[in-house]
Amino acid sequence: MKLIQNILGKIFAVYAALMFVATMLFVLIPVWIISLLPEPRRARVLHPVFRLWMGIYMPLIFCPVTRRGKDKFKKGENYVVILNHNSFMDVPVSSPWIPGPNKTLAKMEMSRIPLFGAIYKAGSILVDRKSDQSRRGSFGKMQETLEQGTNLCLYPEGTRNKGGQPMQQFFDGAFRTAVKAQKPIMPGVIFNTAKVLPATRTFWMRPHPIQIHFLDPIPTTGLTTDDIPALKERLFTIMESYYINHKK
Template sequence: MRTLKYILARFFAFWAALVFVSTMLLVLIPIVLIGFAAEPRRSRLFQSLIQGWMTVFFVLTGVRRSFRGREHFRKGENYVVVCNHRSYLDPPLSSPGIPTANKTIAKAEMAKIPLFGIVYRRGSVLVNRKSEESRKASYGKMKDVLVRHGFHMCIYPEGTRNRGSETLMKFHDGAFKLAVETGRSVIPALLFHSEKVMPPNEGFYFWPHRVAMHFLPPVSPAGKTVAELREEVHALMTHYLETTKA
Protein backbone atom coordinates (compact mmCIF):
# COMPACT_ATOMS: atom_id res chain seq x y z
CA MET A 1 0.00 0.00 0.00
CA ARG A 2 2.83 2.38 0.85
CA THR A 3 4.57 1.59 -2.44
CA LEU A 4 1.33 2.23 -4.35
CA LYS A 5 0.92 5.63 -2.67
CA TYR A 6 4.54 6.47 -3.50
CA ILE A 7 3.93 5.67 -7.18
CA LEU A 8 0.63 7.57 -7.28
CA ALA A 9 2.25 10.59 -5.63
CA ARG A 10 4.70 10.75 -8.55
CA PHE A 11 1.80 10.65 -10.99
CA PHE A 12 0.00 13.41 -9.07
CA ALA A 13 3.23 15.43 -9.02
CA PHE A 14 3.46 15.22 -12.80
CA TRP A 15 -0.19 16.29 -13.10
CA ALA A 16 0.29 19.19 -10.64
CA ALA A 17 3.36 20.40 -12.55
CA LEU A 18 1.46 20.21 -15.84
CA VAL A 19 -1.49 22.14 -14.39
CA PHE A 20 0.80 24.75 -12.83
CA VAL A 21 2.77 25.42 -16.01
CA SER A 22 -0.22 25.41 -18.39
CA THR A 23 -2.31 27.74 -16.21
CA MET A 24 0.71 29.97 -15.61
CA LEU A 25 1.05 30.44 -19.36
CA LEU A 26 -2.57 31.57 -19.50
CA VAL A 27 -2.05 34.28 -16.86
CA LEU A 28 1.44 35.31 -17.96
CA ILE A 29 0.35 37.88 -20.55
CA PRO A 30 -2.10 39.63 -18.17
CA ILE A 31 0.63 39.68 -15.51
CA VAL A 32 3.04 41.33 -17.96
CA LEU A 33 0.39 43.86 -19.01
CA ILE A 34 -0.51 44.92 -15.48
CA GLY A 35 3.16 45.75 -15.02
CA PHE A 36 2.42 48.95 -16.94
CA ALA A 37 -0.08 50.05 -14.28
CA ALA A 38 1.05 52.29 -11.44
CA GLU A 39 0.98 51.30 -7.79
CA PRO A 40 -1.19 50.61 -5.88
CA ARG A 41 -3.41 49.49 -8.77
CA ARG A 42 -0.72 47.17 -10.15
CA SER A 43 -0.48 45.06 -6.99
CA ARG A 44 -4.24 45.02 -6.46
CA LEU A 45 -4.77 43.70 -9.99
CA PHE A 46 -1.98 41.18 -9.48
CA GLN A 47 -3.57 39.94 -6.24
CA SER A 48 -6.93 39.34 -7.95
CA LEU A 49 -5.23 37.53 -10.82
CA ILE A 50 -3.15 35.31 -8.54
CA GLN A 51 -6.15 34.46 -6.38
CA GLY A 52 -8.05 33.31 -9.47
CA TRP A 53 -5.08 31.36 -10.82
CA MET A 54 -4.47 29.53 -7.55
CA THR A 55 -8.17 28.72 -7.17
CA VAL A 56 -8.04 26.94 -10.53
CA PHE A 57 -4.75 25.22 -9.65
CA PHE A 58 -5.95 23.86 -6.31
CA VAL A 59 -9.29 22.69 -7.72
CA LEU A 60 -7.66 20.84 -10.63
CA THR A 61 -5.07 19.19 -8.38
CA GLY A 62 -7.61 18.03 -5.80
CA VAL A 63 -6.40 20.21 -2.92
CA ARG A 64 -9.26 21.63 -0.88
CA ARG A 65 -8.58 24.91 0.92
CA SER A 66 -10.29 26.51 3.89
CA PHE A 67 -9.66 29.85 5.57
CA ARG A 68 -10.48 31.17 9.02
CA GLY A 69 -9.99 34.60 10.61
CA ARG A 70 -9.95 36.82 7.51
CA GLU A 71 -12.16 39.25 9.41
CA HIS A 72 -9.06 40.26 11.41
CA PHE A 73 -7.87 42.27 8.41
CA ARG A 74 -9.42 45.65 9.17
CA LYS A 75 -10.29 47.92 6.28
CA GLY A 76 -7.77 50.72 5.83
CA GLU A 77 -5.02 48.95 7.80
CA ASN A 78 -2.11 46.82 6.67
CA TYR A 79 -0.07 44.26 8.55
CA VAL A 80 3.06 42.17 8.82
CA VAL A 81 1.69 38.66 8.24
CA VAL A 82 3.90 35.87 9.63
CA CYS A 83 3.42 32.23 8.62
CA ASN A 84 4.82 28.90 9.68
CA HIS A 85 6.67 27.11 6.89
CA ARG A 86 6.75 23.37 6.24
CA SER A 87 6.30 22.94 2.49
CA TYR A 88 6.93 24.34 -1.00
CA LEU A 89 3.13 24.59 -1.16
CA ASP A 90 3.09 27.36 1.47
CA PRO A 91 3.71 30.40 -0.81
CA PRO A 92 0.92 29.56 -3.32
CA LEU A 93 -1.35 28.92 -0.34
CA SER A 94 -0.44 31.90 1.83
CA SER A 95 -0.02 34.94 -0.42
CA PRO A 96 -3.25 34.40 -2.41
CA GLY A 97 -4.96 33.50 0.87
CA ILE A 98 -4.35 36.98 2.31
CA PRO A 99 -7.50 38.97 1.44
CA THR A 100 -5.88 42.02 -0.15
CA ALA A 101 -2.67 43.06 -1.93
CA ASN A 102 0.55 41.86 -0.34
CA LYS A 103 4.19 41.11 -1.07
CA THR A 104 6.21 38.10 0.09
CA ILE A 105 9.89 38.06 0.98
CA ALA A 106 11.46 35.55 -1.40
CA LYS A 107 14.80 34.11 -2.54
CA ALA A 108 16.32 36.08 -5.42
CA GLU A 109 17.62 32.99 -7.22
CA MET A 110 14.05 31.80 -7.92
CA ALA A 111 13.46 34.90 -10.05
CA LYS A 112 15.93 33.53 -12.60
CA ILE A 113 13.57 30.69 -13.62
CA PRO A 114 12.35 31.36 -17.19
CA LEU A 115 8.77 32.74 -17.38
CA PHE A 116 7.98 31.84 -13.76
CA GLY A 117 10.49 34.48 -12.72
CA ILE A 118 8.21 37.17 -14.17
CA VAL A 119 5.38 36.09 -11.87
CA TYR A 120 7.74 35.61 -8.94
CA ARG A 121 9.21 39.11 -9.18
CA ARG A 122 5.82 40.76 -9.47
CA GLY A 123 4.61 39.46 -6.11
CA SER A 124 7.83 39.44 -4.12
CA VAL A 125 10.51 41.44 -2.40
CA LEU A 126 13.64 39.60 -3.50
CA VAL A 127 16.60 38.93 -1.25
CA ASN A 128 19.95 37.21 -1.67
CA ARG A 129 20.47 35.89 1.84
CA LYS A 130 24.21 35.49 1.24
CA SER A 131 24.62 39.22 0.58
CA GLU A 132 24.54 41.74 3.41
CA GLU A 133 23.88 44.51 0.88
CA SER A 134 20.91 42.61 -0.56
CA ARG A 135 19.46 41.98 2.91
CA LYS A 136 19.66 45.69 3.76
CA ALA A 137 18.08 46.67 0.42
CA SER A 138 15.25 44.16 0.82
CA TYR A 139 14.50 45.46 4.31
CA GLY A 140 14.11 48.97 2.90
CA LYS A 141 11.79 47.63 0.19
CA MET A 142 9.66 45.86 2.80
CA LYS A 143 9.29 49.13 4.65
CA ASP A 144 8.13 50.73 1.40
CA VAL A 145 5.56 47.97 0.92
CA LEU A 146 4.07 48.73 4.34
CA VAL A 147 4.48 52.49 4.65
CA ARG A 148 4.59 53.89 1.13
CA HIS A 149 2.21 51.54 -0.68
CA GLY A 150 0.02 50.37 2.21
CA PHE A 151 0.17 46.66 1.36
CA HIS A 152 0.63 43.71 3.71
CA MET A 153 4.05 42.10 4.00
CA CYS A 154 4.06 38.29 4.23
CA ILE A 155 7.10 36.75 5.94
CA TYR A 156 8.16 33.26 7.08
CA PRO A 157 10.08 34.09 10.28
CA GLU A 158 11.52 30.57 10.61
CA GLY A 159 13.64 31.48 7.58
CA THR A 160 13.34 28.12 5.86
CA ARG A 161 11.10 25.05 5.78
CA ASN A 162 10.72 23.22 9.06
CA ARG A 163 11.80 19.64 8.28
CA GLY A 164 11.81 18.40 11.89
CA SER A 165 9.24 17.31 14.45
CA GLU A 166 9.20 20.53 16.48
CA THR A 167 6.06 22.65 16.15
CA LEU A 168 7.93 25.81 15.20
CA MET A 169 11.59 26.57 14.76
CA LYS A 170 13.17 29.64 16.32
CA PHE A 171 12.03 32.91 14.73
CA HIS A 172 14.40 35.42 13.16
CA ASP A 173 14.05 39.08 14.14
CA GLY A 174 13.34 40.63 10.72
CA ALA A 175 9.52 40.54 10.66
CA PHE A 176 9.27 41.85 14.21
CA LYS A 177 11.84 44.57 13.73
CA LEU A 178 9.82 45.64 10.70
CA ALA A 179 6.62 45.75 12.78
CA VAL A 180 8.22 47.72 15.63
CA GLU A 181 9.86 50.28 13.32
CA THR A 182 6.79 50.85 11.13
CA GLY A 183 4.18 50.56 13.89
CA ARG A 184 2.28 47.88 11.93
CA SER A 185 0.64 45.10 13.87
CA VAL A 186 1.54 41.47 13.27
CA ILE A 187 -1.09 38.99 12.11
CA PRO A 188 0.00 35.40 12.87
CA ALA A 189 -1.08 33.00 10.10
CA LEU A 190 -1.10 29.24 10.64
CA LEU A 191 -0.82 26.85 7.71
CA PHE A 192 -2.10 23.31 8.20
CA HIS A 193 -1.40 20.10 6.24
CA SER A 194 0.64 21.62 3.41
CA GLU A 195 3.43 19.18 4.29
CA LYS A 196 1.04 16.30 3.53
CA VAL A 197 0.63 17.57 -0.01
CA MET A 198 4.31 18.34 -0.64
CA PRO A 199 6.46 16.85 2.17
CA PRO A 200 9.69 18.77 2.87
CA ASN A 201 11.81 15.63 2.75
CA GLU A 202 10.47 14.28 -0.55
CA GLY A 203 11.49 15.26 -4.05
CA PHE A 204 8.98 14.86 -6.89
CA TYR A 205 5.90 14.21 -4.73
CA PHE A 206 2.35 15.58 -4.58
CA TRP A 207 -0.58 14.11 -2.68
CA PRO A 208 -4.07 15.73 -2.82
CA HIS A 209 -5.16 16.64 0.71
CA ARG A 210 -7.15 19.37 2.35
CA VAL A 211 -5.18 22.35 3.64
CA ALA A 212 -6.12 25.30 5.82
CA MET A 213 -4.95 28.80 6.67
CA HIS A 214 -6.01 30.42 9.95
CA PHE A 215 -5.40 34.06 10.81
CA LEU A 216 -5.17 35.15 14.46
CA PRO A 217 -6.08 38.61 15.79
CA PRO A 218 -3.46 41.35 15.22
CA VAL A 219 -0.67 41.66 17.77
CA SER A 220 0.31 45.29 18.36
CA PRO A 221 4.02 46.17 18.59
CA ALA A 222 3.28 49.23 20.76
CA GLY A 223 5.56 49.44 23.80
CA LYS A 224 7.37 46.18 22.96
CA THR A 225 10.93 45.40 22.01
CA VAL A 226 11.65 43.29 18.95
CA ALA A 227 12.48 40.31 21.18
CA GLU A 228 9.29 40.68 23.23
CA LEU A 229 7.10 40.85 20.12
CA ARG A 230 8.92 37.90 18.54
CA GLU A 231 8.49 35.69 21.59
CA GLU A 232 4.85 36.69 22.08
CA VAL A 233 3.96 35.79 18.49
CA HIS A 234 6.00 32.57 18.63
CA ALA A 235 4.14 31.49 21.78
CA LEU A 236 0.73 32.33 20.28
CA MET A 237 1.44 30.40 17.10
CA THR A 238 2.92 27.40 18.89
CA HIS A 239 -0.08 27.15 21.24
CA TYR A 240 -2.54 27.45 18.36
CA LEU A 241 -0.80 24.81 16.25
CA GLU A 242 -0.66 22.39 19.18
CA THR A 243 -4.27 22.85 20.31
CA THR A 244 -6.25 23.42 17.10
CA LYS A 245 -7.58 20.83 14.68
CA ALA A 246 -7.96 22.05 11.10
Protein backbone atom coordinates in the same frame (compact mmCIF):
# COMPACT_ATOMS: atom_id res chain seq x y z
CA MET B 1 2.51 -0.61 0.11
CA LYS B 2 5.27 2.03 0.41
CA LEU B 3 6.36 1.33 -3.15
CA ILE B 4 2.80 1.86 -4.43
CA GLN B 5 2.46 5.08 -2.40
CA ASN B 6 5.74 6.34 -3.80
CA ILE B 7 4.70 5.63 -7.39
CA LEU B 8 1.26 7.20 -6.95
CA GLY B 9 2.82 10.25 -5.28
CA LYS B 10 5.17 10.81 -8.19
CA ILE B 11 2.36 10.38 -10.73
CA PHE B 12 0.30 12.92 -8.85
CA ALA B 13 3.29 15.30 -8.72
CA VAL B 14 3.52 15.11 -12.52
CA TYR B 15 -0.20 15.87 -12.82
CA ALA B 16 0.07 18.83 -10.40
CA ALA B 17 3.07 20.21 -12.30
CA LEU B 18 1.25 19.96 -15.64
CA MET B 19 -1.83 21.70 -14.21
CA PHE B 20 0.38 24.43 -12.76
CA VAL B 21 2.01 25.15 -16.11
CA ALA B 22 -1.29 24.96 -17.99
CA THR B 23 -3.05 27.43 -15.69
CA MET B 24 0.02 29.67 -15.48
CA LEU B 25 -0.03 30.22 -19.25
CA PHE B 26 -3.45 31.87 -18.94
CA VAL B 27 -2.22 34.47 -16.45
CA LEU B 28 1.28 35.00 -17.83
CA ILE B 29 0.47 37.86 -20.21
CA PRO B 30 -1.94 39.69 -17.83
CA VAL B 31 0.64 39.48 -15.03
CA TRP B 32 3.39 40.75 -17.33
CA ILE B 33 1.25 43.75 -18.32
CA ILE B 34 0.30 44.45 -14.71
CA SER B 35 3.97 44.23 -13.67
CA LEU B 36 4.59 47.42 -15.68
CA LEU B 37 2.38 49.40 -13.30
CA PRO B 38 3.94 51.36 -10.43
CA GLU B 39 3.43 50.31 -6.82
CA PRO B 40 1.13 50.18 -4.92
CA ARG B 41 -1.27 49.98 -7.86
CA ARG B 42 0.55 46.91 -9.18
CA ALA B 43 -0.04 44.96 -5.95
CA ARG B 44 -3.72 45.97 -5.87
CA VAL B 45 -4.32 44.75 -9.43
CA LEU B 46 -2.18 41.62 -9.14
CA HIS B 47 -3.86 40.24 -6.03
CA PRO B 48 -7.25 39.33 -7.59
CA VAL B 49 -5.41 37.74 -10.54
CA PHE B 50 -3.34 35.53 -8.23
CA ARG B 51 -6.43 34.75 -6.16
CA LEU B 52 -8.36 33.67 -9.27
CA TRP B 53 -5.44 31.60 -10.54
CA MET B 54 -4.91 29.70 -7.30
CA GLY B 55 -8.67 29.53 -6.73
CA ILE B 56 -8.81 27.45 -9.92
CA TYR B 57 -5.52 25.58 -9.59
CA MET B 58 -5.83 24.30 -6.03
CA PRO B 59 -9.22 22.56 -6.56
CA LEU B 60 -7.90 21.16 -9.86
CA ILE B 61 -5.21 19.29 -7.93
CA PHE B 62 -7.76 18.27 -5.27
CA CYS B 63 -6.23 20.51 -2.60
CA PRO B 64 -9.05 22.99 -1.87
CA VAL B 65 -8.14 25.81 0.49
CA THR B 66 -10.43 27.03 3.26
CA ARG B 67 -9.77 30.23 5.15
CA ARG B 68 -10.71 31.27 8.67
CA GLY B 69 -10.31 34.67 10.31
CA LYS B 70 -10.73 36.94 7.30
CA ASP B 71 -12.60 39.35 9.55
CA LYS B 72 -9.41 39.96 11.54
CA PHE B 73 -8.25 42.25 8.72
CA LYS B 74 -9.70 45.71 9.28
CA LYS B 75 -10.55 47.99 6.38
CA GLY B 76 -7.99 50.73 5.90
CA GLU B 77 -5.29 48.89 7.90
CA ASN B 78 -2.35 46.90 6.60
CA TYR B 79 -0.30 44.29 8.42
CA VAL B 80 2.89 42.31 8.65
CA VAL B 81 1.41 38.85 8.16
CA ILE B 82 3.53 36.05 9.60
CA LEU B 83 2.97 32.39 8.75
CA ASN B 84 4.46 29.01 9.63
CA HIS B 85 6.45 27.37 6.84
CA ASN B 86 6.33 23.61 6.27
CA SER B 87 6.31 23.24 2.49
CA PHE B 88 6.79 24.95 -0.87
CA MET B 89 2.99 24.62 -1.08
CA ASP B 90 2.72 27.39 1.54
CA VAL B 91 3.50 30.00 -1.13
CA PRO B 92 0.46 29.47 -3.41
CA VAL B 93 -1.70 29.20 -0.29
CA SER B 94 -0.53 32.28 1.61
CA SER B 95 -0.42 35.35 -0.63
CA PRO B 96 -3.62 34.66 -2.64
CA TRP B 97 -5.65 33.95 0.52
CA ILE B 98 -4.42 36.97 2.48
CA PRO B 99 -7.29 39.48 2.22
CA GLY B 100 -6.10 42.39 0.13
CA PRO B 101 -2.92 43.16 -1.82
CA ASN B 102 0.33 41.90 -0.36
CA LYS B 103 3.96 41.29 -1.20
CA THR B 104 6.29 38.66 0.16
CA LEU B 105 10.05 38.43 0.63
CA ALA B 106 11.31 35.86 -1.86
CA LYS B 107 14.57 34.24 -2.94
CA MET B 108 16.25 35.80 -5.98
CA GLU B 109 17.03 32.37 -7.47
CA MET B 110 13.37 31.57 -8.14
CA SER B 111 12.97 34.66 -10.32
CA ARG B 112 15.38 33.15 -12.86
CA ILE B 113 13.03 30.26 -13.74
CA PRO B 114 11.76 30.75 -17.32
CA LEU B 115 8.20 32.16 -17.55
CA PHE B 116 7.35 31.48 -13.91
CA GLY B 117 10.14 33.83 -12.83
CA ALA B 118 8.30 36.82 -14.31
CA ILE B 119 5.19 36.03 -12.25
CA TYR B 120 7.24 35.33 -9.15
CA LYS B 121 9.09 38.62 -9.47
CA ALA B 122 5.94 40.68 -10.03
CA GLY B 123 4.49 39.89 -6.61
CA SER B 124 7.65 39.69 -4.54
CA ILE B 125 10.44 41.63 -2.91
CA LEU B 126 13.48 39.74 -4.12
CA VAL B 127 16.52 39.13 -1.94
CA ASP B 128 19.86 37.44 -2.54
CA ARG B 129 20.56 35.89 0.84
CA LYS B 130 24.27 35.64 0.03
CA SER B 131 24.55 39.40 -0.41
CA ASP B 132 24.61 41.78 2.57
CA GLN B 133 23.77 44.66 0.25
CA SER B 134 20.71 42.82 -1.11
CA ARG B 135 19.48 41.99 2.40
CA ARG B 136 19.81 45.62 3.48
CA GLY B 137 18.02 46.76 0.33
CA SER B 138 15.16 44.31 0.88
CA PHE B 139 14.61 45.71 4.37
CA GLY B 140 14.11 49.17 2.88
CA LYS B 141 11.72 47.79 0.27
CA MET B 142 9.66 46.06 2.96
CA GLN B 143 9.33 49.35 4.83
CA GLU B 144 8.28 51.06 1.61
CA THR B 145 5.66 48.37 0.97
CA LEU B 146 4.12 48.95 4.39
CA GLU B 147 4.20 52.73 3.96
CA GLN B 148 2.24 52.30 0.72
CA GLY B 149 -0.55 50.52 2.60
CA THR B 150 0.20 47.03 1.24
CA ASN B 151 0.33 43.95 3.47
CA LEU B 152 3.67 42.22 3.90
CA CYS B 153 3.76 38.40 4.06
CA LEU B 154 6.75 36.84 5.86
CA TYR B 155 7.80 33.43 7.16
CA PRO B 156 9.68 34.13 10.43
CA GLU B 157 11.07 30.58 10.61
CA GLY B 158 13.25 31.59 7.67
CA THR B 159 13.06 28.26 5.87
CA ARG B 160 10.84 25.19 5.65
CA ASN B 161 10.41 23.21 8.84
CA LYS B 162 11.90 19.76 8.22
CA GLY B 163 12.13 18.74 11.87
CA GLY B 164 9.78 17.03 14.28
CA GLN B 165 8.78 20.16 16.19
CA PRO B 166 5.51 22.00 15.35
CA MET B 167 7.50 25.13 14.45
CA GLN B 168 11.10 26.29 14.29
CA GLN B 169 12.29 29.25 16.33
CA PHE B 170 11.63 32.64 14.76
CA PHE B 171 14.20 35.07 13.39
CA ASP B 172 14.01 38.79 14.27
CA GLY B 173 13.43 40.22 10.77
CA ALA B 174 9.62 40.21 10.60
CA PHE B 175 9.30 41.71 14.07
CA ARG B 176 11.97 44.33 13.49
CA THR B 177 10.17 45.34 10.29
CA ALA B 178 6.80 45.63 12.04
CA VAL B 179 8.19 47.60 14.98
CA LYS B 180 10.05 50.04 12.77
CA ALA B 181 6.92 50.66 10.66
CA GLN B 182 4.68 50.59 13.78
CA LYS B 183 2.36 48.18 11.96
CA PRO B 184 0.33 45.41 13.65
CA ILE B 185 1.41 41.81 13.19
CA MET B 186 -1.21 39.39 11.87
CA PRO B 187 -0.31 35.79 12.80
CA GLY B 188 -1.56 33.04 10.54
CA VAL B 189 -1.30 29.26 10.75
CA ILE B 190 -1.28 26.99 7.70
CA PHE B 191 -2.35 23.36 8.04
CA ASN B 192 -1.67 20.27 5.90
CA THR B 193 0.71 21.66 3.27
CA ALA B 194 3.40 19.29 4.57
CA LYS B 195 1.04 16.41 3.84
CA VAL B 196 0.55 17.62 0.27
CA LEU B 197 4.17 18.45 -0.56
CA PRO B 198 6.56 17.22 2.16
CA ALA B 199 9.88 19.01 2.50
CA THR B 200 11.55 15.65 3.16
CA ARG B 201 10.56 13.94 -0.13
CA THR B 202 11.67 14.62 -3.69
CA PHE B 203 9.04 15.20 -6.40
CA TRP B 204 6.21 13.58 -4.47
CA MET B 205 2.74 14.94 -3.76
CA ARG B 206 -0.65 13.84 -2.54
CA PRO B 207 -4.06 15.53 -2.61
CA HIS B 208 -5.37 16.86 0.69
CA PRO B 209 -7.52 19.82 1.83
CA ILE B 210 -5.53 22.79 3.16
CA GLN B 211 -6.53 25.37 5.75
CA ILE B 212 -5.19 28.80 6.64
CA HIS B 213 -6.34 30.41 9.89
CA PHE B 214 -5.69 34.07 10.75
CA LEU B 215 -5.52 34.90 14.46
CA ASP B 216 -5.94 38.13 16.40
CA PRO B 217 -3.48 40.85 15.32
CA ILE B 218 -0.86 42.09 17.78
CA PRO B 219 -0.24 45.85 17.78
CA THR B 220 3.29 47.27 17.78
CA THR B 221 2.43 50.92 18.40
CA GLY B 222 4.87 52.36 20.91
CA LEU B 223 7.20 49.36 20.82
CA THR B 224 10.93 49.74 20.22
CA THR B 225 13.72 47.39 19.18
CA ASP B 226 14.19 46.53 22.87
CA ASP B 227 10.75 44.88 22.78
CA ILE B 228 11.53 42.59 19.83
CA PRO B 229 12.65 39.50 21.83
CA ALA B 230 9.47 39.50 23.94
CA LEU B 231 7.27 40.23 20.92
CA LYS B 232 8.86 37.40 18.96
CA GLU B 233 8.42 34.95 21.84
CA ARG B 234 4.80 36.01 22.32
CA LEU B 235 3.92 35.40 18.66
CA PHE B 236 5.79 32.09 18.62
CA THR B 237 3.85 30.85 21.67
CA ILE B 238 0.50 31.95 20.20
CA MET B 239 1.10 30.30 16.84
CA GLU B 240 2.66 27.11 18.16
CA SER B 241 -0.17 26.58 20.69
CA TYR B 242 -2.80 27.18 18.02
CA TYR B 243 -1.09 24.80 15.61
CA ILE B 244 -0.87 22.03 18.23
CA ASN B 245 -4.47 22.49 19.40
CA HIS B 246 -6.04 22.61 15.92
CA LYS B 247 -3.89 20.21 13.92
CA LYS B 248 -5.80 17.17 12.63
